[in-house]
Amino acid sequence: MSTATQQTFARILGLGAICGLRTMSGPALLSDHLRRGQPRQRGRTPLRWLGAPGVAALLKVLAAGELLADKLPGVPARIAPPALAGRAASGALVGAALAALGGQSRVAGAIAGGVAAVAGAFAGYHARRALTQRLGAPDLPIALLEDAIAVVGGLGLLRSAPRPAAVAGG
Numbered sequence: 429m430s431t432a433t434q435q436t437f438a439r440i441l442g443l444g445a446i447c448g449l450r451t452m453s454g455p456a457l458l459s460d461h462l463r464r465g466q467p468r469q470r471g472r473t474p475l476r477w478l479g480a481p482g483v484a485a486l487l488k489v490l491a492a493g494e495l496l497a498d499k500l501p502g503v504p505a506r507i508a509p510p511a512l513a514g515r516a517a518s519g520a521l522v523g524a525a526l527a528a529l530g531g532q533s534r535v536a537g538a539i540a541g542g543v544a545a546v547a548g549a550f551a552g553y554h555a556r557r558a559l560t561q562r563l564g565a566p567d568l569p570i571a572l573l574e575d576a577i578a579v580v581g582g583l584g585l586l587r588s589a590p591r592p593a594a595v596a597g598g
Contacts, residue, residue, distance in 0.1 A: 434446030435588075438531030442585045443526065444541035448506070448548020450498070451515050451580040456523040456596060457582040458492035459484040462525075475592050478525055495575050499568060506549045519545025529590045554574035 447454035455478075462479030477483060497503060504511050523541015524534040552574060559570045 432530065433532060433584035436532050438536075439585050439589055440526045440528075440537050440540045441512055442542045443522045444544025445548030446543070446578045446582045446585075447519040447522060447545040448515050448550070449552040449571060449574055450491065450494055451511075451518045451577045451583055452487060452494045454466045454518055454545075456484075457579070457586060458486035458525055458533060459487045461586045461589060464591060475525060475528060479592065489527050498575075505553060507553050512546060512549055515545045515549045516542040519543075519548075526589065529592070560598070 443454045443476040445459075459478050462475055463481055465479060482571065503583050506512065506515065520538040520542035523537040523539070523544070525537075526541070527537020530537075556567070556570050556574060559565065560567050
């Protein structure tokens with residue numbers, strides 16, 4: 429496996445896991461990353477719609493809303509079946525898009541991203557519960573730390589990711 433392929437799949441797994449923490453953060457961060465590419469060179473690829481300015485703005489609003497909603501009482505656990513399915517779909521979306529950017533199989537990227545999102549959801553859920561219980565800390569500071577990990581981690585993963593203008597033929 430080439431270094432470029434390894435880097436692509438490391439990004440897929442990382443951003444997929446972030447989708448497990450915050451469903452909309454991965455797509456919002458990736459969409460903004462794509463938006464900053466050169467739209468003319470995205471051509472008719474499936475990445476075109478994800479990098480559209482309107483889509484990027486909408487995903488940012490949805491991600492911000494999710495960050496706020498996560499702090500409300502009565503929000504279902506991220507590992508509940510409907511929430512988990514949404515996180516898996518979000519991870520699959522970013523996985524397929526990152527795979528396309530890296531010239532890899534979109535199907536393999538979608539599978540890897542979806543699986544990483546499910547793993548990230550369970551890991552984040554259990555880590556947050558353990559931290560609040562062991563530290564005797566209120567949930568809010570731990571939730572805010574999780575938000576920071578999702579956003580800063582996602583930005584770090586995408587910092588050196590290719591943009592559509594850098595991808596041959598698309």
